Amino acid sequence: MSEKVPAVATASQSMECARLREFKGFLSDLVRESVNNAASAGEPTRISISRSSNETYPVRSQEVPAEIIMSVWNHLQLKQCPRFFQLPILRIVAAEVEEGCRNAKECEFNASGKQDQNKPKTATDTDIVYDLVKLQKYVVNNLEKLLTRLTDNTEAGNLQNYAEKDALCADGSKCTCHIAVSPLPTAYTVGHIKNKPRKMEDRHVCLERFSDLYELKQPYSFYGVFDGHSGPLAASYATSQLPYLLAESLKTTTDELDDVKSYREAFEHSFLQTDKMFTQKGISSGTTAVCMLLAQRKPPSFDGHLYVAWVGDSKALLVSPTVSLQLVKPHKPDAPDERKRIEMAESGGTVMYVQGQWRVNGILNVSRSIGDYSVTPAIAEPDFVDVSLTAAHDFIVLGTDGLFDHVSEAKLVDTIYKILADAEQKIENIPKILIELAKEGDSQDNITVVIVFLKRRLDIVENFKSA
Incomplete structure (x- = not known):
C-alpha cells in the first residue's frame, strides 16, 4: 500500500x-x-x-x-x-x-x-x-x-x-500574477569543469538579486569568478565575504549611479578587507578575482552602468555585434609596472622564471591575488574600470584563464552569437560548448565561464542581425 x-x-x-x-x-x-x-x-x-x-x-x-x-x-x-x-x-x-x-x-x-x-x-x-x-x-x-x-x-x-x-x-x-510566475528572461548562464587537475579550485557567484539580498536601494546584480590556487579555500571564502563587504560599503555611498569614485572605493575596501580577514587565518591558499557590479535602469531601457574590479588574470569581455572590449588587464609578474612594484616592495620581492612561467618569488604566477599571505609582494589592491552601457551592448563573458588562454575572444563571441541565433539550442548549452572549445585548445586547467545577458535573447539576435 x-x-x-x-x-x-x-x-x-x-x-x-x-x-x-x-x-x-x-x-x-x-x-x-x-x-x-x-x-x-x-x-x-x-x-x-x-x-x-x-x-x-x-x-x-x-x-x-x-x-x-x-x-x-x-x-x-x-x-x-x-x-x-x-x-x-x-x-x-x-x-x-x-x-x-x-x-x-x-x-x-x-x-x-x-x-x-x-x-x-x-x-x-x-x-x-x-x-x-x-x-x-x-x-x-x-x-x-x-x-x-x-x-x-x-x-x-x-x-x-x-x-x-x-x-x-x-x-x-x-490577479495578474500568472504573468510574473511565467519563465523570466535568462539573466545569466554558468559552466565549470575540473578538467585535468586533481581538484576543482575555481569558484563563482551569480547574484541577480544582489540588491534584494543585501537590502540596497539601487537595483544591482553582482557576478564574480574566482580562480583558486593552493586549494579552493581562498576562492570559497571570497564568494561569501566579498559580496557582503561590497554591499555594506555601498550602503554608505551616494545613490547616484555616476559617482564612480564611490564605487571604486567600495570595491577596493571589499577586496582588501576580504584579503585581510582571510590572510589572518594563516591558510596557504589564494585566488584571483574578477567581479562585476551591474547597475541597471528600469526596463524597457537597455542602458545602465557596469563596474568591474579584479586581481589576477581572470577576465571580463563586454560584447556588442561590432566591438568586443576586454575590460581586464591581467596582473602578471612580468608586466613592467607590476615587476617594478614587486622588486621595490618593502618586504623584498623578485620575479623569476620557473617551470615555464614568470612567478613572484618563484612561486606565484600572478602578481595580485586575495590570500597568499606568504607571498607578501602579491597584493590584493584591485584595478577598476567602469563602462556606461548602451543598447548596443549584448552580453558580458567572465572567465578564468583556463578559458581565455585557450580560446580567442573572437571565437568566443562568434560562437555565442551563433548559438543564440539557433532556436534549437538552449542558452544553458553555451558554457558547455565554450568549455569544449577550451579543451580542444589544450586547456589543462580548471575552467569556469559566466555569461551575463544584458537583454533578452531575441533582442540580442535582432541587434546582431541589424549591426
Whole structure:
C-alpha cells in the first residue's frame, strides 16, 4: 500500500494568487520527495556537507552573517524555491541561526588558542570561532526544519506571510500574477569543469538579486569568478565575504549611479578587507578575482552602468555585434609596472622564471591575488574600470584563464552569437560548448565561464542581425 502524501494546497485554488499556488506546489514536492526517500531508504535523506579537515576554515563572529546568507541562498536555489518567497525565508532562517549558533557548540572551531572554552558566551562576544562546515550544516538544518514546518497542513493558512511584501494578489478576481510566475528572461548562464587537475579550485557567484539580498536601494546584480590556487579555500571564502563587504560599503555611498569614485572605493575596501580577514587565518591558499557590479535602469531601457574590479588574470569581455572590449588587464609578474612594484616592495620581492612561467618569488604566477599571505609582494589592491552601457551592448563573458588562454575572444563571441541565433539550442548549452572549445585548445586547467545577458535573447539576435 502506498503512503499518502499530505496535501498542502487549500480549496478555491482557482481564486487564489498564482504565486501562492506555486509556493504550495513547491512544498508539496518537498513532502513527496521526503516520502519517497523514506520509502526507498527507510528514513528521510539529510543534506550532507562533508569535507576533509584541510578543506574548512575558522569563521569568526564578524564573518558569520555573510556565511549564513550565502549558505541559505545557495540552498534555496538548489531547492528551486519560488522567487517571491526566497528572501523572507532567508531573513527568518538567518535570524534564527544567528541567535542559535551562539549556543550551538557543534558549530565551534575546535582548535587550541582560538577561544576560551570556559568563557561564558554573550551576544557581544567576538572571540567565538566557528568551523565553516559545521556552521553550514547548522544553517541548512535550520532551513530544512522551517520548510518541513511549512509543509504541515496546519500552516496552509499562514503561507502568505512568507511571501515578499506586496508579492501576492489580495483579490483573485484582479490577479495578474500568472504573468510574473511565467519563465523570466535568462539573466545569466554558468559552466565549470575540473578538467585535468586533481581538484576543482575555481569558484563563482551569480547574484541577480544582489540588491534584494543585501537590502540596497539601487537595483544591482553582482557576478564574480574566482580562480583558486593552493586549494579552493581562498576562492570559497571570497564568494561569501566579498559580496557582503561590497554591499555594506555601498550602503554608505551616494545613490547616484555616476559617482564612480564611490564605487571604486567600495570595491577596493571589499577586496582588501576580504584579503585581510582571510590572510589572518594563516591558510596557504589564494585566488584571483574578477567581479562585476551591474547597475541597471528600469526596463524597457537597455542602458545602465557596469563596474568591474579584479586581481589576477581572470577576465571580463563586454560584447556588442561590432566591438568586443576586454575590460581586464591581467596582473602578471612580468608586466613592467607590476615587476617594478614587486622588486621595490618593502618586504623584498623578485620575479623569476620557473617551470615555464614568470612567478613572484618563484612561486606565484600572478602578481595580485586575495590570500597568499606568504607571498607578501602579491597584493590584493584591485584595478577598476567602469563602462556606461548602451543598447548596443549584448552580453558580458567572465572567465578564468583556463578559458581565455585557450580560446580567442573572437571565437568566443562568434560562437555565442551563433548559438543564440539557433532556436534549437538552449542558452544553458553555451558554457558547455565554450568549455569544449577550451579543451580542444589544450586547456589543462580548471575552467569556469559566466555569461551575463544584458537583454533578452531575441533582442540580442535582432541587434546582431541589424549591426
